Amino acid sequence: MRVALHEVCHHRFTWVSRVSWAYRGAVATVTTQQAPRTARKPGKFGNSVVKKAVMAVTGIIMILYLIAHMIGNLHAFQGAEEFNGYSHWIRTIGEPAVPEQTTLWIIRLVLLVSVVAHFWAAISLWRQARRARPVPYVTKKRVQQSFASRTVRWGGLILALFIIWHILDLTFGVVNPAGTDTTPYDRLIASFSNIPITLFYVVSMILLGLHLRHGIFAATQTLGQTNKRRERAVNGIAYVVSALITAGFILVPLSIAFGLID
């Protein structure tokens, strides 16, 4: 029935636009149309824009955490006692009111949920994008895309591996040269006295900067907050925030590697 209804139709679109109808009248051709395809997954989270919103919101949560983390790291410049004291403080926030490590575990849970949701949305959109171009172009040129936007997916995967290494190294100490029974400051110095580990951190932080440079703009756009007027400002903020975060994180490892902190 549907096919029969669509049997005789225009070979181009039939909504009202500025195009004069005179151009369309002459070119009626007979085509058969398939029945409309229906959405693969019903519900909110099957919608690609909702997935993007999940990425944006979890991304913002992680950026806020990164800013706090970066400021915390800078305590390394105040020496071992201050740095270990700061690390101890994180574990005892709100202590008389709540048991030890409560705040820390709340932060960890929020971050874990954010990382998992961010990853799920990314993989899901990646798969959708792969389905969307089953036959690749023989020749495809870039017109205006940035390096940051192009590398955001693979960069994200590398960052996920970095996070796993980083937790095993500095939080648990299992892959740390100084071992597990050490203070946070000992582990910090031990890791960044090692050139390959320092390089891995520096490269990862540059990747983080690129990821954020595109991510901050994309999150603003996805949450519907950009327009032509704001575009420059949003891009500017994305550059500044990502550069500050990268610089703040690289400062400590490089200072240790160059012997400014020991």
Place this chain on the structure above:
Amino acid sequence: MNLTLKIWRQVSPVKKGKMVSYHVTDVSPDMSFLEMLDVLNEKLILDGDDPIAFDHDCREGICGSCGLMIDGVAHGPEQATVCQLHMRSFSDGDVIDIEPWRSGGFPVVKDLVVDRSAFDRIISAGGYISAPTGTAPEAHATPVPKKDSDAAFDAATCIGCGACVAACPNGSAMLFTAAKVAHLGLLPQGQPERDARVLRMVGQQDAEDFGGCTNIGECSAVCPKGISMETISRLNHDLLGALRAGAVPAS
């Protein structure tokens, strides 16, 4: 000028295609790209070969029928439709790759012709308003702010050529969908269906094997009508607003 063209030849949707080389001689720089293909086709017909199938209609940049990937750029080196691209943009001896739009949502019909009826289905999912027909209403009955009218008109210039999908690294039709959502959503006449429209149209764009937007901006850079990325932001804003207001996503 003399050119070498490498053109995607595909007999039918189910057959595998391949790039085939052709030589065209004595091309005038004043020819449009499509006229140059016409010259090649005349030669192919005289030689008893199958002419190259490509979509075209108005040839003045307003119908949205023509669309080719020329040397890896949708609509070629100028930000205009292929019919408005002239051979003066190329030089003698150039080798030019010509491919169809490649997208899961745009299956190849033959050679350079793709089936863009996925766009029709996105439009029928919500790209309309409900208005009584009959005599045109009094023009001052529904005032439209100048700013909104300009932005709606900018979005309405979309001709549905599909270059945004072709250029997008994710094969997303979000710029097209957003142009339609912004066009109707900015005007008072589009308000009654505003929430349902954005959910249904995005639901249909996802169902048509188009990708999701990752805000890269290739679409806007090749759009012959210069539709801005701002429209996608507006679509996102409308969709999230509709969900907050309790609308149910289309399935």
